[in-house]
Amino acid sequence: MALAMQREDLLERRQPTSGDFDDLWEELTLAQKFAASSLTQFGYKLNFIRDFYDTHIAVLNCNENIAVISKGGEINTHPNIDIRD
Template identity: 50%
Template sequence: MQAQSRQPIIERRQEPPEQSVWWEKLSLAQKFSASSLGKFGYELSFVRNENGHSLAVLTCQSGTAVISEDGEIDTSPAIKVR
């Protein structure tokens, strides 16, 4: 009887956005918008505070998106992510 080699198990689950340390820093409107973008592969990377306003920065393979405090999504932001 020939032993079958087992393929390594690949973990495909990702951390839910609610587990992110950044998630708690989002406004309710930003959370709704971030959840919508999550369906397209975007992940919350960090939250930046500019001029007293929160700006959520999300990334995916196709690029970067930002969400303003009031939930407005910009998928072509003028922001550089290092």
């Protein structure tokens, strides 16, 4: 039962509310904000931010397309990452 509750908590965290978007935006570096702003013009939306191995990447999506933005603002529209549903 506890395992099921932990899974539900994790799934719930992946469903952003409108307030969470502003929180995510504030976590972006200045370079990422500029890059993300340019991608939003093409319909991309900020999904989440991940910090691992001292990297800070922003993950955005537009329909089935995924883009990531590095800490320095570099955009990769064909990243080699898997996104869970």
